[in-house]
């Protein structure tokens with residue numbers, strides 16, 4: 763006895779064939795940028811062909827984040843339980859519902875940085891080990907459409923290898939964002955007292971300062987101020 767695919771399965775197969783593969787820019791077929799937040803949104807297949815029989819998956823953007831019933835801000839960057847496409851790592855990621863527990867009204871949103879590990883790079887790592895890889899400032903702003911609903915935005919700062927300074931008593935490294943304005947963060951390590959020191963600037967004007975011996979505490983204090991009012995973010 764032969765089985766003929768049902769109408770549903772045939773539709774499914776048609777969509778799978780249409781969505782198999784990637785666009786020229788490497789992004790899965792079926793995704794396009796959301797005109798409001800710039801994230802990828804649409805329907806695409808999981809990268810693993812063994813999951814194609816499940817059909818395409820819906821990809822969500824930041825505009826669809828759940829809003830807190832108390833403070834009105836997004837509970838998390840994305841909608842809980844949704845799937846999102848992360849361009850930097852070229853992966854579809856699931857947003858676990860339990861991430862909603864991280865939201866506390868009015869509390870700062872913090873993405874703790876990973877410290878540079880001594881074995882990552884022969885040339886840089888031994889001198890830069892312990893410094894953060896990247897600093898991310900997070901804020902909530904009205905989105906760029908007629909609803910003006912709140913959306914999570916970020917400014918990412920990467921270190922400038924050429925800015926590295928070291929003498930007998932300290933090491934210092936500057937973190938800059940790709941934005942056109944001069945926002946930057948200087949991170950220092952004092953050898954004698956074994957203390958971290960961070961200062962965020964707009965031009966030559968200091969915006970915030972933190973100092974102490976525990977990396978995580980200092981990074982939390984550094985990032986707790988979030989986005990400055992006129993700091994460019996995406």
Ligand SMILES: [Zn+2]
Pocket residue numbers: 796797798799800801823824825826
């Ligand atoms: Zn969006």
Ligand SMILES: [Zn+2]
Pocket residue numbers: 830831832833834835865866867868
């Ligand atoms: Zn809230």
